[in-house]
Amino acid sequence: MLILYNFEKIRNLIFATHHKSIKKMKLQKIKIALLLLFSFAVKAQNMADYTDNWEGKIENSKIFSLKVAIENAGLENAVFKIYSSKESLDFPFNGKNSNFIKIPFGDNSFFEGVLSKNQNEINGFIKSGLLFYHVKLLKSKNTSFTGFWNILMVDELKSNDFYLSVENGSNDNFEAYPILGDNRFTGTWCYNFKKENDFISFSDFKTGLQFKGKLESDNIQLEIYLENLLITEIALKKSTIDWKIGGFKSDNKRSILELSQLENLISKDSLPNTHSVLISRNGKLIYENYFDGYTENVPHDLRSASKSISSAIVGIAEDKALFKSVEQSIFDFLPINYQVLKDSLKSKIDIQSLLTMSSGLDAIDYGSNANLKSPAVEDNYQKSKDWIATILNTPMINNPNRTANYGSANPYLLGVAMDSVISEPLELFIDGNLFQKLAISNYVMFTDFKGKPYFGGGMYLNSRDMLKFGELYLNNGRWKSNRILSKKWIMDSFKNYRVLENTKDKNGYGYLWWHNTYHVNGRGVESIEARGAGGQYIFVIPSLKSVIVITSGNYRNGKTQQPEIIFENYILPYLKN
Known part of the structure; x- marks a missing residue:
């Protein structure tokens, strides 16, 4: 009116x-x-009026599984393509006379891959946001290769519910956070919130997805893009009931063992947020069970358990004589502009001290023990523009190779060192020399802000592939009769060098591997473990010739060490019988 x-x-x-x-x-x-x-x-709408919970439906469960193809491979008129259900993006390139392919399709997004020796597949990565998504493209025709990119890390959503939390709205200011009903996707990290008249936009710097919305009187019309590729459109209305997130059932148990007591406790939520339990003995899978909708195909967020994978990359590089020894100073691997940070004590920080968390730098994860308080570099380096300088400017609190304190800055420097001695892109070296040899292709790696693989943690692997990695170490560096790591590196990795002073249990520590002792029938059993926040564990038990994998989602409830209870009370007694 x-x-x-x-x-x-x-x-x-x-x-x-x-x-x-x-x-x-x-x-x-x-x-x-x-x-x-x-x-x-x-007149633009006031975002205070839109500060609320919104919900809608994703049009189909496979909408975020994008087809990827290379056509006319090996020819001058080659084309790299990404398909959504709506449209496709085409990127022409000259593919003649090169087995290495790199195609940028955005400011910080690209595909890179290597043609296999038999020319039947291309193994490579899509770099989008902070992630390297491994993609395998298989030959479909003489010069065509195709594959799929699961940008949300699940091949098919178990729920089509999509939620949006609009927060802190005032005039043109707001924040917005998408949440999926399928919580197996670990979520977005949104930023760059903008508003112009009745249009809003924001981005996820983890996956690289971009969100654009039109504000209407009683709804939000949201579009989701990858660069200029429209993936889907969602009509959002204000939520009137609580969001339904997760709560999925898994029905894919494979087992020789009978672990009914464990399964009952998990089903009753007495051992909450357990996502998978796998057990192998003598190289044979004897128990495999998934919960909360997880399956053998879903890569899990390993958090710091992937530090142990970083250790393997260092071992492969040493086995290939790409550096002299673990006694080399970190400054042997750094560009000249960082040499001014070297002094008589810091020059003694060597590769071994970084592998054993004993660099002596105040690079400590003080969150692992409430009794320790400090403005440590662990809390600050990832917020800085120059991670290397921030870490190496930190004061020394111990001599190198004397005292161990757990943190992520030490393995981060290992990644910098390895990148300096490897001639090809570090991610391709990791894939070709470790994961391809273990027949692992469904995985994702986090990067640092310079686009390099982050050695401090954050890989996504499925539980079966985690088991393969544990068996590689149990078998002294061999997988299916193929040598991947030297036996010496495995032995050095599993040594108990010193105690982690900033951990509650004062665990022993090897080359980015934890030590622990469990008890059954009054006897101790030694375990060497990869561990990650939230309860991601690979237990390697040499005395029992066993590997156990447990994945979990206990990120905020204080139950991150719950897999140790599961192993000691409900698995170990069966293995000892």
């Missing part, structure tokens, strides 16, 4: 202008009325 009233008023004023006797004041009124109408028409 207000708009009609304004139009009528303006019309009457305009009609009056044909009289030559109209005065200047009336002309001014006309201008003012027109300006008011224009302002009303384009």
